[in-house]
Amino acid sequence: MNTSEQTVWVSRSWAKINLGLQVLRRLPNGYHEIATGFCFINWSDRFEMKKAPAFSLEMTDKRLPSDHNNLIVKAVSTLRKYVDYDDGWSVLVDKMIPFGAGLGGGSSNAATILRMLRKVSRPDLSLDEIHQLVSGLGADIPVFLHGKPGIGTGIGTEISFCDIQPDAWILTVFPDIHVSTADAYRNCLPNEEPEFALERILLKEPLEEWRYLLTNDLEPWVIHQQPMIGDIKDQMYELGADYAAMSGSGSSVFGIFRQEFVAVDAFNLFTDWKHKANLTPPSFIPDIGVYQSS
Secondary structure, eight states, X not given: OOHHHHOEEEEEEEEEEEEEEEEEEEOTTSOEEEEEEEEEEEEEEEXXXXXXXXXXXXXXXXXXXXXXXXXXXXXXHHHHHHOOOOOOEEEEEEOOSOTTSSSOHXXXXXXXXXXXXXXXXXXXXXXXXXXXXXTTSOTTHHHHHHTOOEEEETTTTEEEEOOOOOSSEEEEEEOSOOOOHHHHHHTSOOOSSOSSOHHHHHHHSOHHHHHHHOOBTTHHHHXXXXXXXXXXXXXXXXXXXSEEEEOXXXXXXXXXXXXXXXXXXHHHHHHHTTOEEEEEOTTOOOOOOOEEOO
């Protein structure tokens, strides 16, 4: 085996949170027109990839599939339909992002394998072209492909990249509750004319005003079904958050804190209460590079 075949490539797959989620209308095809802000948190899975006779996938969390039901395998298979490239790789994913948490772990994983294949197998495609080929796999895949925050519109796939990453601490808590995204959308109440456009709130309004202006339209039904999610949101405010909300369809809840010591104290309390939690520093930038393991 030559040196290139022994090389191990590594990359990180990052989680996101939704800064607001306005459900504007139901579409005839079953999707929903939305507006939402995507930003990143310092919670990630680790990918290792090395040369192999054929593509294979291993997940450290055995509750997750490693066959065609996994978005990683779907992404590889979809790309293979359109592009001739070397897909003979063995992939190990050390899974740390909770799944079914509203943090985009599956889409992030799909985007990460596509970025890694673009690096090591070199299909002659831009990130935008790759996104177009796999657009049916996940609405937020382009955010993860580019590793940039932005505002999603349409069904979430039309991304306007802009700096909405909060210059404040983000505490994210996962209460180990799983919420059906389909059920959350099915039972929400769309509002075609929200009083304040999400883009204006995120780009023009100060953080201290978000509590009164920025909403997640999936929250009311989900919290009615899972009151603990609402309890965690209330606790975030009681512990000093400037803004708190459920991410996506849940069940994770995040709080944004301008003061570090307040955020750290809240993080310690939630971990003492046996919740999975993550603390992200201000103006966080995810490293989406693909590197040779040393």
